[in-house]
Amino acid sequence: MAGPDALNPVAERLKDDLTELATIRAPESGGWTRTVFSEPYRSARDWVRARMRSAGLDVHADGAGNLIxxxxxxxxxxxxxxxxxxxDTVESGGRFDGVVGVLGALEAVRLMRENGIRLERDLLVVDFLGEESNDFGLSCLGSRALAGELTRAHLDRVDHxxxxxGDRYTGFGLDPSAVLGAAGDFTTNGLHRYLELHIEQGPVLEEHGSAIGVVTAIAxxxxxxxxxxxxADHAGTTPMTVRRDALAAAAAAVLAxxxxxxxAPVHGVATTSRLDAEPGxxxxxPARVRMQAEMRSxxxxxxxxAQRRLAQKITEQAGEFGVDADLRWSVDNDRVPAHxxxxxxxxxxxxxxxxxxxxxxxxxxxxxxxxxRLCPMGMIFIPSREGRSHCPEEWTELDDILTGVRVHTETLIALDRSA
Known part of the structure; x- marks a missing residue:
């Protein structure tokens, strides 16, 4: 039987893993860049596969490209x-987002094996393909496919x-038909529970001095x-009163x-992430501008x-500039409560x-x-310094990671025994 300190993560081992994986990135980009389908991402996944095997796991990739x-x-x-x-990371991202959950799970496996703890049920440790949003406007490619939520229409989306x-999948060595057929392909007996360890990516835990965040819901x-x-008109000769300036209308939309x-009264945020103006x-x-934005809550x-109000305001403001506005909304994901x-x-x-x-x-x-969609889920958060994330300054202290891995390991053992 494991003693009270037996399940404490090994600091140097976990630090070495974090440091080594952080060396695999696109050298021409700032920060840490391993975008989905890129060569640095392929190399990182080869590294993860080897680490999984050295931890004593039987490793395979499913049809959706998830490493299991x-x-x-x-x-x-x-x-x-x-x-x-x-x-995977965003362009010029950080070295902890997502990575802590994968490497923390591997450390949990090592601790269980080193202390003779055998679970009643199989434990699946997954490095999901392409969680970050991408040029196709679609996040969580691997888990979306597992849940049967990736469609043929998604595969027909085009990037810039x-x-x-679908062709990006093919270029990465994945069969698009297998990707669409990956739902339920990971286990013959279904799933019992899902648990994910993650950095907070916000400032709350650090500000409140809390070591662990128990996630209630995902926005x-x-x-x-x-x-x-x-x-389009000449910028030097066209009077201001008769212009139909698409960029001016888009600027008003950004502020809206x-x-x-x-x-937002409780938890809500709204962000404009991109403007592309033509002819430039x-x-x-400017005759035409494409704007990309999102809201979360x-x-x-x-x-x-908020979506209804914003659509109305953008359309009305564009009309005041003599500009037409064509708005296309999509739902990346609905609010999901933790079990x-x-x-x-x-x-x-x-x-x-x-x-x-x-x-x-x-x-x-x-x-x-x-x-x-497949089983009850929960998430454990650990603090992020100053709430920074998706940037090179993203940082979580090793002590906080060790605390998170300890809680994560003990929780996995408890969930294994739960009804």
Missing amino acids: GVLPGRDPSAPALMTGSHT EGVRL GIRRLVADFIGR VRQEGCG SPNVV VDVGWLSD ADVQQTITSITDALGIGWEAIPSGATHDAVHIA
Whole structure:
């Protein structure tokens, strides 16, 4: 039987893993860049596959491109326990987002094996393919496919270079038909519970001095692509009163998006992430602008109302500039609550270890959103310095990671025994 300190993670081992994986990145980009389908991402996944094997896992890739390491349990017929996260990044991102969940799960496996702890059911450790949002406007590719939520229409989406998502899969060595058929392909007996360890990516835990965040829900996301259609005219000779300036209309829309996010009563944010203007000449009034924006909230009512208000305001403001606005909305994911029983298990373990925690919503999306369609899910957050994430300054202290891995390991063991 393991002693009270036996399940403490090995600091140097985990630090070495984090440091080594961080060396695999695109050298020409700032920060840490391993975008989905890129060569650095391919190399990182080869590294993860080797680490999974060295931890004693049976490793394979499913049809959707997810890397799955299996720690066999006593009862192979029992629904499996699943954990993991992702190792892809945004352009010029950080070195902890997603990575902590994958490497933390591997450390949990090592601790169980070193202390003779065998679970009743199989434990699946997953490095999900392409969790981050990409040029196709679609996040969580691997977990979305597992949940049966990736469609043929998604594969027909094109990026800024005009390349189909399906062709990107093919170029990465994945069969698009197998990707679409990957739902339920990972286990013959279904899933029992899903648990994900992740950095908070926000400032709350650090500000409150809490070591652990128990996630209550993951925010819903509504995305907007707006095309503003005006008229190209000479910038030096066309009077201001008769211009149909698409960029001026888009600028007003950017401010409207921000205003809506600032007016959220509880948890809500709104962001414009991109503007592309045509023709782009310094002496021509912009004729066409494409804007990309999004809104997020765990408050479903606010999210729907905000979308309606924003659509109306953008259209009306564009009309005042003599510009037409074509708005196309999509739902990246709906609000998903964490399962109450999984939350309770996390809090019970954390209390027993004498570690401070608080309940917290997640404004970022995660693979847990889609796996929640397959089984009860929960998430454990650990602090992020100054709340920074998706940037080179992203940082989580090693001591905080070790605390998170300890709670994560103990919670996995408890969930394995739960009904």
